[in-house]
Amino acid sequence: MAEVLTIYSGPKKGKTTSYPLVSIIAVNFDHPEVTCDFIESLHKISYPNIEVIIVDNKSPHDDPAIIKERFPNVILYVSHTNWGFAGGNNQGIMRARGDYVLLLNNDTIVDKGFLEPLVKKLEEDKTIGAASPKIRFYYDPDIIQYAGFHPINKYTVRNSAIGYREKDRGQYNEDRETAYAHGAAMIVPMEVIKKVGLMSYIFFLYYEEADWSFRIKKAGYRIVYVHNSLVYHKESISTGKLSPLKIYYLNRNRLVFMRRNIFGKDFYIGILYQLLVSIPKNALKFLLKGKPAYFYAYCRAIGWHLKNIFNRDIHNNPQL
Secondary structure, rough: OOOOOOEEEEEOOOEEEOOOEEEHHHEEEEOOHHHHHHHHOOOOOOOOOOEEEEEEOOOOOOOOHHHHHHOOOEEEEEEOOOOHHHHOOOOOOOOOOOOEEEOOOEEEOOOOOHHHHHHHHHHOOEEEEEEEEEEEEEEOEEEEEEOOOOOOOOOOOOOOOOOOEEEEOOOOOOEEOOOOOOOOOEEEEHHHHHOOOOOOOOOOOOOOHHHHOOOOOOOOEEEEEEEEEEEEEOOOOOOOOOOOOHHHHHEEEEEEHHHOOOOOHHHHHHHHHHHHHHHHHHHHHHHHHOOOHHHHHHHHHHHHHHHOOOHHHOOOOOOO
């Protein structure tokens, strides 16, 4: 893996093309074989100047040492604390040397030429603060998971991905500005991170990339979707499609996002909707279906906010 090459001699009449160093960061939590598959795909890319940083989030069962054994050029940081997705990526960013930081889920497989369009886009337009590629489902490789995001609704605090579950017929083969980058694959210039700060540790899991995108836009930058960069996503390996853990963090962090980013009348309307309509309806649905663990996850999400109603850490933005 090319870690230190910064200049690549192109085929055109002796011209030289510069390839800025890209720090690729992924978080591992058990399942190191999945991370090894991810790194193997990075070995096949055409972009010649990367460093790969894997942060193990205190895996409770599977030893991450095999990652370093198979790929000695990879930087493996084994944390003594599970920092969650946001904090794990922050640990990697703090160790990154690149001009650009690319966050990738460890359950992604990248296309050979996926990185050049992302870097080119950011190099040519300094008003862009983050970019994400087109993402397709790994096990249904013609089906789109992400071709941009619609804005988050101020009251439901939900949004949807553009093109989600559509067959890719080229209908999104055009770069466009988008509401948020996708946490499974997003590239951010290091200079932007120095200005905006790291992801907030308070999220731990879910909504952190939406919040980070919101802050990047607030700082005056744009978020873009880059159509000719392609990544395949296996979906969540660690949390599963639906679990009490996922329900807890999605609902807890939906309210955290509101408390950090929605203000005035919209905030109060949104809070009332969440507490009086959305959360009770969904919680009771699981209780009636005989799934008390899911019901309890909703209750814990609300309880966390009652315990942390005056917690200033909710509004903290850690700096690099």
